[in-house]
Amino acid sequence: MNSNTVKPVRGRPKTLDRDHVLDVAMDSYWKDNIGNLSLNEICRRSGVSKPGLYREFSNEDGLMKAVLIRYQEQVLEPVQQMLNSDVPFREALDNLISFATSVNCHDESPNGCLFIKMRESRVHLGKETQAQIDFLEKQGLVFFKKWVERSKTKGEFSVDMSSEFVATYIDAQLSNASTQLARGVAPETVKKILLVAFSVLE
Amino acid sequence: MNSNTVKPVRGRPKTLDRDHVLDVAMDSYWKDNIGNLSLNEICRRSGVSKPGLYREFSNEDGLMKAVLIRYQEQVLEPVQQMLNSDVPFREALDNLISFATSVNCHDESPNGCLFIKMRESRVHLGKETQAQIDFLEKQGLVFFKKWVERSKTKGEFSVDMSSEFVATYIDAQLSNASTQLARGVAPETVKKILLVAFSVLE
DNA sequence: CTAATTAAATACCAGCCGGTACAATAAACC
DNA sequence: GGTTTATTGTACCGGCTGGTATTTAATTAG
Numbered sequence: 001m002n003s004n005t006v007k008p009v010r011g012r013p014k015t016l017d018r019d020h021v022l023d024v025a026m027d028s029y030w031k032d033n034i035g036n037l038s039l040n041e042i043c044r045r046s047g048v049s050k051p052g053l054y055r056e057f058s059n060e061d062g063l064m065k066a067v068l069i070r071y072q073e074q075v076l077e078p079v080q081q082m083l084n085s086d087v088p089f090r091e092a093l094d095n096l097i098s099f100a101t102s103v104n105c106h107d108e109s110p111n112g113c114l115f116i117k118m119r120e121s122r123v124h125l126g127k128e129t130q131a132q133i134d135f136l137e138k139q140g141l142v143f144f145k146k147w148v149e150r151s152k153t154k155g156e157f158s159v160d161m162s163s164e165f166v167a168t169y170i171d172a173q174l175s176n177a178s179t180q181l182a183r184g185v186a187p188e189t190v191k192k193i194l195l196v197a198f199s200v201l202e
Numbered sequence: 203m204n205s206n207t208v209k210p211v212r213g214r215p216k217t218l219d220r221d222h223v224l225d226v227a228m229d230s231y232w233k234d235n236i237g238n239l240s241l242n243e244i245c246r247r248s249g250v251s252k253p254g255l256y257r258e259f260s261n262e263d264g265l266m267k268a269v270l271i272r273y274q275e276q277v278l279e280p281v282q283q284m285l286n287s288d289v290p291f292r293e294a295l296d297n298l299i300s301f302a303t304s305v306n307c308h309d310e311s312p313n314g315c316l317f318i319k320m321r322e323s324r325v326h327l328g329k330e331t332q333a334q335i336d337f338l339e340k341q342g343l344v345f346f347k348k349w350v351e352r353s354k355t356k357g358e359f360s361v362d363m364s365s366e367f368v369a370t371y372i373d374a375q376l377s378n379a380s381t382q383l384a385r386g387v388a389p390e391t392v393k394k395i396l397l398v399a400f401s402v403l404e
Numbered sequence: 405c406t407a408a409t410t411a412a413a414t415a416c417c418a419g420c421c422g423g424t425a426c427a428a429t430a431a432a433c434c
Numbered sequence: 435g436g437t438t439t440a441t442t443g444t445a446c447c448g449g450c451t452g453g454t455a456t457t458t459a460a461t462t463a464g
Contacts, residue, residue: 119385197399215460217411251414339410
């Protein structure tokens with residue numbers, strides 16, 4: 001939780017609030033066009049000077065990677081824990097749908113999943129950020145796969161598809177939902193599409 | 203076909219090749235990050251001076267709208283004609299899948315549908331471009347809907363879903379395919395996902 | 405020929421961008 | 435007290451952006 005790693009040291013005491021900057025940056029990347037969102041703007045919004053931000057995160061790439069890690073901890077991890085629990089397959093699937101169609105930052109504006117949003121613009125981001133995206137993607141697919149395999153052994157999943165492919169399919173449909181929400185499609189519509197798309201899994 | 207609208211006039215003869223500029227711009231928007239692609243770069247690539255480009259297209263918004271119109275004529279229209287023909291539903295669906303998973307500009311690089319790509323970044327584009335996107339989206343949904351209704355009367359489509367929703371569902375899945383291709387997902391994987399997603403329609 | 409008309413490109417504008425030198429400040433050590 | 439260490443923010447850098455004022459070139463009309 002404490003991200004300002006304790007440093008009882010010598011020099012001038014640090015006033016920069018790392019968590020606050022990350023919160024502002026996460027919100028900003030979530031709501032705005034990532035490509036058009038400048039570091040200057042993030043500095044303005046978080047009330048931090050530009051050199052201060054560079055000292056903390058090295059560069060834009062470092063900031064984005066840090067944001068992704070924070071997003072994983074705050075948003076993605078609870079979902080993965082839900083999948084790891086012993087909730088029945090169909091119920092877990094419904095939870096997934098609810099999660100995917102209700103992700104709104106904190107207020108209004110475009111919704112969707114920040115990770116998926118960043119994954120879509122992966123090629124235009126920095127190397128560190130790309131690596132983090134790849135890690136999260138791989139990790140997510142593994143979670144899905146294990147979940148499906150567990151459901152198979154529990155006899156809750158009888159469709160004849162490889163767990164690998166089902167994981168890919170679920171990932172694809174959730175991505176689709178996120179993209180649609182970000183585009184402004186009504187959440188009820190997105191939900192109906194997900195329900196139909198997932199109806200092949202039973 | 204003649205986009206340089208004939209103008210047997212007075213002044214200095216026009217040397218700007220409108221079609222060439224549009225080809226270059228379409229390719230560029232298709233392959234590159236739309237948000238990061240500058241008019242300067244398009245001028246460079248097409249060998250046209252900046253004021254020349256502004257005289258022809260007014261501004262960036264005008265150019266994008268023109269590109270979208272060209273894309274509709276060159277890429278989308280053939281598909282819509284296919285849907286309008288009397289091809290059996292399942293065959294038309296397969297054609298759609300083939301189309302969606304084979305759209306590569308002319309060479310390598312990211313694939314996907316330019317219209318869908320632009321629709322995803324709709325909010326960040328100009329007003330004219332947004333209007334054109336909305337028009338194409340509406341038109342596309344109408345085509346899908348009519349196609350489904352025709353298939354229903356022909357008895358080729360028996361699933362109990364409103365034609366409206368099926369149109370939305372197909373649009374969503376094709377969008378998903380395009381996004382995945384643009385992200386670099388293997389076309390065979392995208393195809394398999396589409397096949398499964400569309401399997402609910404029979 | 406000159407005048408009018410149209411398109412051409414150079415060279416510029418203010419405003420951003422990511423990133424950084426640098427001097428001021430605030431603490432701990434001695 | 436002075437020195438050292440670390441963080442601060444101002445003010446700047448070159449480079450790029452969308453967009454344009456302006457001059458020059460090429461054609462037709464009279």
